[in-house]
Amino acid sequence: MKKLINKPENYVDEVLQGMAAAHPETYAIGGATGRMLHRPQPVAQKVGVVSGGGFGHIPVFGGYIGDGLLDACAIGDVFASPDMNPMLESIQFASTGKGVLCIVGNYGGDRMNFDMACEMAAMEDITAVKVVVADDVAAAPPEESEKRRGVAGFVYVTKIAGAAAAAGYDLIQTQNVAQKAADNIRSIGVALTSCTVPQAGKPTFDIADDEIEIGMGIHGEPGVGRSKLTSVDTIADQMIDRLLTDKPVNSGDRVAILVNGLGATPVEELYLMMRRAKARLADLGAELAHIRVGNYATSMEMAGASITLMHLDDELECLLNAGADCPFWRN
Amino acid sequence: MAFTTENLRTSIVRIKDRIGPIGDEMNALDGRLGDGDLGVTLVNGFRNMSEATEAMPEDLGMALFHAAKAMTAVSGSSFGTLMATALMAAGKNVKGQKEVEWVEVAQLLQSAQDAMIARGGAKLGDKTVLDSLAAIIAEVRDEDSPDALLNKAASAAREARDSFKDKPNKIGRARVYADKSIGLEDPGMAAIVRLLEALHP
Numbered sequence: 122m123k124k125l126i127n128k129p130e131n132y133v134d135e136v137l138q139g140m141a142a143a144h145p146e147t148y149a150i151g152g153a154t155g156r157m158l159h160r161p162q163p164v165a166q167k168v169g170v171v172s173g174g175g176f177g178h179i180p181v182f183g184g185y186i187g188d189g190l191l192d193a194c195a196i197g198d199v200f201a202s203p204d205m206n207p208m209l210e211s212i213q214f215a216s217t218g219k220g221v222l223c224i225v226g227n228y229g230g231d232r233m234n235f236d237m238a239c240e241m242a243a244m245e246d247i248t249a250v251k252v253v254v255a256d257d258v259a260a261a262p263p264e265e266s267e268k269r270r271g272v273a274g275f276v277y278v279t280k281i282a283g284a285a286a287a288a289g290y291d292l293i294q295t296q297n298v299a300q301k302a303a304d305n306i307r308s309i310g311v312a313l314t315s316c317t318v319p320q321a322g323k324p325t326f327d328i329a330d331d332e333i334e335i336g337m338g339i340h341g342e343p344g345v346g347r348s349k350l351t352s353v354d355t356i357a358d359q360m361i362d363r364l365l366t367d368k369p370v371n372s373g374d375r376v377a378i379l380v381n382g383l384g385a386t387p388v389e390e391l392y393l394m395m396r397r398a399k400a401r402l403a404d405l406g407a408e409l410a411h412i413r414v415g416n417y418a419t420s421m422e423m424a425g426a427s428i429t430l431m432h433l434d435d436e437l438e439c440l441l442n443a444g445a446d447c448p449f450w451r452n
Numbered sequence: 453m454a455f456t457t458e459n460l461r462t463s464i465v466r467i468k469d470r471i472g473p474i475g476d477e478m479n480a481l482d483g484r485l486g487d488g489d490l491g492v493t494l495v496n497g498f499r500n501m502s503e504a505t506e507a508m509p510e511d512l513g514m515a516l517f518h519a520a521k522a523m524t525a526v527s528g529s530s531f532g533t534l535m536a537t538a539l540m541a542a543g544k545n546v547k548g549q550k551e552v553e554w555v556e557v558a559q560l561l562q563s564a565q566d567a568m569i570a571r572g573g574a575k576l577g578d579k580t581v582l583d584s585l586a587a588i589i590a591e592v593r594d595e596d597s598p599d600a601l602l603n604k605a606a607s608a609a610r611e612a613r614d615s616f617k618d619k620p621n622k623i624g625r626a627r628v629y630a631d632k633s634i635g636l637e638d639p640g641m642a643a644i645v646r647l648l649e650a651l652h653p
Contacts, residue, residue: 154525175648203522204524204525204526205524205533205536206521206525208525209521233532233533233571236571237520237524237533237536237537237540237571240540240544241517241520241521241540244514244517244540244544244547245515357545
């Protein structure tokens with residue numbers, strides 16, 4: 122293991138302290154166990170938007186706290202769901218009387234704990250509902266889409282939900298538009314090297330120098346199979362083909378695209394992937410109405426990338442372009 | 453006489469005081485089939501809950517709720533999450549009430565069982581605590597004396613544990629060792645027996 126860290130067991134808390142030190146206007150650490158990251162002050166008179174999940178994916182999840190984004194976020198250990206308590210604390214923090222939407226990645230522990238947190242909140246007369254992000258097309262076929270993992274699509278769902286809440290949508294409207302976004306998002310990743318969980322101390326999986334794995338999950342879950350490393354154009358084509366098979370893009374469609382780095386891949390290589398993706402989608406007559414390239418959902422030092430597409434309608438496009446401000450997303 | 457927050461406090465503290473050897477026994481049992489953390493979960497869970505007893509309100513629903521919350525702070529164990537789920541389901545049923553008739557305890561257990569099935573995905577017959585609960589519910593229905601209720605519950609739990617001993621586990625990590633689990637007590641079912649025994653004054 123070759124990392125710039127102190128004691129592995131302090132990794133998560135010290136990263137949070139670093140984030141709060143760098144951006145005190147955005148992040149504050151709270152909760153009984155210091156595992157609720159939140160805005161310095163709650164924003165009154167709007168639906169609260171929160172999330173939570175395992176650590177190791179910054180900016181996902183807590184990095185997206187900010188104006189027009191999340192109000193608070195429960196922080197777990199690396200790749201492990203937080204327990205219910207910081208989730209409930211997040212809901213309590215974000216609640217200003219209009220209800221709270223929880224954006225949850227499709228992982229067993231995250232879902233179960235958020236279900237409990239929502240029930241607990243109900244006992245305190247706070248209405249909290251959730252929307253589940255399950256965008257990884259490699260994780261399960263379309264007929265079992267409820268089994269898909271949540272990956273970089275979380276970023277779009279968060280942006281849409283945060284913008285809707287800031288625009289004055291009520292809780293049900295916010296949940297509905299977040300669900301609409303989730304339904305229109307598809308992602309696929311490719312891994313080149315493994316990540317290393319600090320407390321594990323060694324790589325999560327082995328992969329040969331000349332191998333890649335398309336569809337690998339952000340915790341190293343198996344993808345659709347190993348293959349030899351080829352050109353970035355070929356790899357991008359394979360990824361885009363899978364996305365298009367799952368949800369076709371037609372001439373005249375307006376789509377958002379996120380070419381995301383998993384942590385250790387140079388942004389320059391992401392631009393190579395973007396170049397190919399743009400050509401492919403232009404061939405189909407689609408318009409790329411919103412483009413992001415960078416490290417938006419990571420897996421520590423894993424090398425690799427993911428491509429996320431979101432089909433847009435007027436409402437989604439408007440919310441995607443609405444004002445938002447956090448260290449990792451501004452517009 | 454009815455079940456109140458005070459009864460809940462006493463029960464939790466009583467189990468907490470006697471949980472040490474139960475924890476060791478459950479760790480050993482669970483280590484043969486699961487990840488060996490059942491005892492730790494119980495010890496930490498009852499310690500957390502007993503720390504929460506003082507602040508428990510007289511509203512029994514909210515008190516059960518405090519107990520559930522304390523239980524969830526024991527991270528990482530599905531058994532802990534399911535126990536919290538059960539406490540919450542029971543709490544929801546009696547929110548706003550300061551007491552509940554003993555005869556209604558079976559209904560609380562039933563709602564706890566329903567919630568655990570919904571959350572955990574196990575079914576009756578899978579050789580889990582659900583089978584213990586089903587046996588207890590059948591036995592204590594219509595019982596209005598607390599002492600008789602506890603005795604009946606404990607003997608139902610023992611019977612369930614023993615009658616499932618020679619069946620395979622059908623869910624959870626133990627399912628991987630389904631054949632190996634034949635002839636072994638299910639750790640969760642065994643835990644229910646010990647917890648009920650510990651409730652005796």
